[in-house]
Amino acid sequence: MNAAIEARELCYTYEDGTVALDHISLKAQKGKITGILGANGAGKSTLFLNLNGVLNPSSGQVLLDGAPVRRDRKGIAELRRRVGIVFQDPDDQLFSADVYRDISFGAVNLGLPEDEVRRRVEQAMERTGVSALRDKPTHALSFGQKKRVAIAGVLVMEPEVLILDEPTAGLDPHGVSELMRLLSQLRDSLNMTILLATHDMDVVPISCDYAYLLGQGRVLLEGTPGELFSQPEVLRANQLRLPRMAHLMEILREQDGLDTDVSAATISEVRRELLRLLKQEGPT
Amino acid sequence: MGTDRYAYQSRLRRVSPMPKLLLTAVSLVLCLCCDSIAVGLATLAGMGALTWLLGGLSPRVYLRFLKIPLAFLLIGSITVLIHSYPAEAAVLAAVPVGGRLWGFDAAALRQASTLFCKAMGAVACMYFLTLNTPVIDVTMALEKLHVPRLLVELMELIYRFIFVLSETAANIRIAQESRLGYQGLGRSISSLGTLASMVFLRAWRKADRVYTALESRGYTNHLTTLSSGYRAGRWLYPATAGVALGQILVLYLERSVGG
Numbered sequence: 126m127n128a129a130i131e132a133r134e135l136c137y138t139y140e141d142g143t144v145a146l147d148h149i150s151l152k153a154q155k156g157k158i159t160g161i162l163g164a165n166g167a168g169k170s171t172l173f174l175n176l177n178g179v180l181n182p183s184s185g186q187v188l189l190d191g192a193p194v195r196r197d198r199k200g201i202a203e204l205r206r207r208v209g210i211v212f213q214d215p216d217d218q219l220f221s222a223d224v225y226r227d228i229s230f231g232a233v234n235l236g237l238p239e240d241e242v243r244r245r246v247e248q249a250m251e252r253t254g255v256s257a258l259r260d261k262p263t264h265a266l267s268f269g270q271k272k273r274v275a276i277a278g279v280l281v282m283e284p285e286v287l288i289l290d291e292p293t294a295g296l297d298p299h300g301v302s303e304l305m306r307l308l309s310q311l312r313d314s315l316n317m318t319i320l321l322a323t324h325d326m327d328v329v330p331i332s333c334d335y336a337y338l339l340g341q342g343r344v345l346l347e348g349t350p351g352e353l354f355s356q357p358e359v360l361r362a363n364q365l366r367l368p369r370m371a372h373l374m375e376i377l378r379e380q381d382g383l384d385t386d387v388s389a390a391t392i393s394e395v396r397r398e399l400l401r402l403l404k405q406e407g408p409t
Numbered sequence: 410m411g412t413d414r415y416a417y418q419s420r421l422r423r424v425s426p427m428p429k430l431l432l433t434a435v436s437l438v439l440c441l442c443c444d445s446i447a448v449g450l451a452t453l454a455g456m457g458a459l460t461w462l463l464g465g466l467s468p469r470v471y472l473r474f475l476k477i478p479l480a481f482l483l484i485g486s487i488t489v490l491i492h493s494y495p496a497e498a499a500v501l502a503a504v505p506v507g508g509r510l511w512g513f514d515a516a517a518l519r520q521a522s523t524l525f526c527k528a529m530g531a532v533a534c535m536y537f538l539t540l541n542t543p544v545i546d547v548t549m550a551l552e553k554l555h556v557p558r559l560l561v562e563l564m565e566l567i568y569r570f571i572f573v574l575s576e577t578a579a580n581i582r583i584a585q586e587s588r589l590g591y592q593g594l595g596r597s598i599s600s601l602g603t604l605a606s607m608v609f610l611r612a613w614r615k616a617d618r619v620y621t622a623l624e625s626r627g628y629t630n631h632l633t634t635l636s637s638g639y640r641a642g643r644w645l646y647p648a649t650a651g652v653a654l655g656q657i658l659v660l661y662l663e664r665s666v667g668g
Contacts, residue, residue, distance in 0.1 A: 177625045202627065210625045217618040218626075222569045223545040225637035233635055234627035242635050259637055262417060262543065264572035278626065 127191060128152035129318035130176060130208060130286045135185035137171055137342075145171040147342040148185070153286065153335075156316040158308060160323060160333035160350070164364035168342040169322040170213075173288050176320070178204040189285075206235060209284035213291040215271035224266070224274055225259050231282040242281075249277040253307065269300040276307070287311065289321040293328055301325070305332045327368045330354070330390035338363065351388030370395045412474070412539040420465040421541040424642035426550035429542050432459075432649040437534040439656045440527060446519075447663040448656050449526030455652055456533035464541045474540070478532045482525055490521035544568050549636055562632045573615070578608050 130153050137146040145168045153159040163169050174180040176187055178194070178201040187194045187204070194204050209231075212218045221227035228249055232242040250256045253273040258266060266274065272292070279287065289308075293301045305328060311317045323329065329336060330350040338346035338353060340363045346353055353360070354371045367375060371390040377383045384405075389398045416422065421429065440452040457475075460466050494500055494510040503512025513521070538547070545565065552561045581604050585591065590600035623632075 174621065174625070179621055179625050205625060205627050210622075212618070212622050212625075214618070216573050217615065218622040220566060220569055220619060220623060220632065221545070221634060222565065222572075223543070223634075223636065226545070226634035229635040230632070231626040233633050234629060239635065243638075246635070260417065260422070262413070262545070263569065265417075282626065 127155060128188070129155040129190060130320070131188040131191070132172070132176065133186045133188060135172070135175060135187070136183045137168075137175055137180060138183050139171075145342050146175065146182070146185075149339070149342065149344055151337050151344055151347065153318050153320050155318050156312060157334040158312055158319045158321065158332055160321055160329050160336035161339060162324065162326075162329065162336055162353070162360075162363075162365060163322070163339035164324065167339040167363070169339060170290055171342075172339070173210055173290055173320070173322065176286075176288060177208045177210045179210075206282055207284055208286040208288060209279035209282055211272075211276050211279050211287070211289045211292065213294055215268070215275040218275045218278065219263050219271060222262050222264065224255065224261060224263060227263065228274065228278045228281055231278055235282060245281045245283065246277075249280040252280060252311070253277040254303075269296050269303075272296065272300075272304070273307075280311075284317075286318045286320065289319070291322055291324075293323060293325045301328065308332060324365060326360075326366055327370075330368055330371070330394075338365075350390060354390050355388050357387075374398065412536075413543055415466060415470065415540050416543045418465075419541040421463055421642070422543070423638075423640050424541075424645065425639035426542050426546040427553065428642045428645035428649070429538060430547070430550050432645055432652065433534050433538040435649050436537075436652050436656065437531055439653055440530040440534060443656060443660045444523060444527065445660055445663055446523050446526045447659050449523070449528075449530035451659040452530030452652075452656060453526070453533045455655060456530070456537045459648070459652075460533075460537050460540055464537075466540055471536070471540075474536060475529075475532070478528070482528050482532075485528075486521045486525040489524055490517055492517055546636070546639075558631065565632065570612075570615075574608060574612055577611055578604060581607055 132149050132151050135146050135149040136144075138144050149168070149172060151159075151161075161169050161172065171180065175182050178187075181196060189204065189207055194200050219227050221230070225246065228246050229242055232245050237245070247256075250259065253276050255270065255273045255277055258270055258274065263271070263274070272295075276289075292304055292308075296304060308319055308321070309332060312319055321333070333350050336348065336350050336353050337344055338359065345363065346356060346359055354367055357367050357371075357375060360366060366372065368390045370392060371387060374385045374387050374389050374395060378385045378387060383402060385402065386394075386398050389395045436452055436456060440448060443449075457468075457471060460471060461468055490513045491511060492513060494503065494512070494514065496505070496508060496510060498510060498514065500510055500512045500514045501518060503510035505511075545568070548561050548564050548568070551564075552558065585600045585604065589596075591597045620628075
């Protein structure tokens, strides 16, 4: 498996001396959803801005498809075209009062001919399900709708890597599941590489194929969600928690002495695990 | 911002802003230049009818919008109307106050009603534009008319972030009120001051984040976007000529009847 985007020994220090990234190395596999977990201030947003070329790392490299990104004007423009960021607050991203024009912005910046821009805008609106909102002013949209328009505004650039900063924050439960479905679709149908920062732990086992835990600007853990959840003490030390389901399995194991698999973190995994236990208990 | 909401619902919403701008400009200039009561009233009726018939705005809503400038115009016209005259002047209506007459004569009445009708006609012209064209389309048209790009981009950004900022301000205000921040004059003033400085600070920080987001989408000093397709609306050109012709005809009729 080759990594679509890779950070190698990335360091970033803010002007005031705050070390935000401290030798971070991580990879996002092509066509997978990679979760970046971490408490507030763990360095997730800074990492993303480095991966997209808005910030320049103090040292270290960003590699796209195994090739290091050059830090000149052309290299940065290329990086921004291939790596798109959806910001946490859609009001930061939507600068136009017109939905269609806002979505077109990124594609126009790529210098594409008008027909191609229009085709991409239509396609992005269709993928994110915002076609019906094209005639509405931005300020009349709900938070969830703004979020979708913001995603469409990045998809229009047809990036290979899509980065989302806290995509589920502020959405209602329906909005969260719709969004996660959209991300899975992008992964499965377009083979898009997705990086998402979150501290919504219940979303992680459902949607992430791989995950990293960041803390104080360093990579503390990496592995499949199951592997991360088998070390709950590290998560807790970083102001995170287990998903509710995994927590239940942990309690059943530690307090009730059941032989549960603590890496089971989704409803279907826990269900399978409980049925297995019930069958074991059955004959006695 | 009330008008913008109706502009989005207008039947002319998808028509290119250029012919709408032209129709507004031509009728506005003619209405102001003719300097006549009849042309003012005719423009008011004509542009009102166009907003109703072409834009699909209900007359009730339109009349409600007309009421807003009406109050200003009435006060303005009254100050033009009322003069002070010597005791033996020929006036239409006046009240004697300390040896002089305060009221109006025929000329003043004529002047005030011309001003009033002209202004109402002009308002109707502007309403045709604002009730049928969202702000964002007007700025697009300005850009085509070679208004400096920086100015147009600023207008667009300001328009967008008015809503974001007013929402922020409203939220802060509610948060303050829910903690009794507006009880008594002293506290109200201090809370309002905090609100103003908070809104300013947040705007400052927001600007930073917006810039970052623009950069990540390939911003290169120009906010160039593509608007959703417009209908050409060429049929509005003959309509423009028709309105202009109507205005001139009314002026001619008034002059020939009056003269």
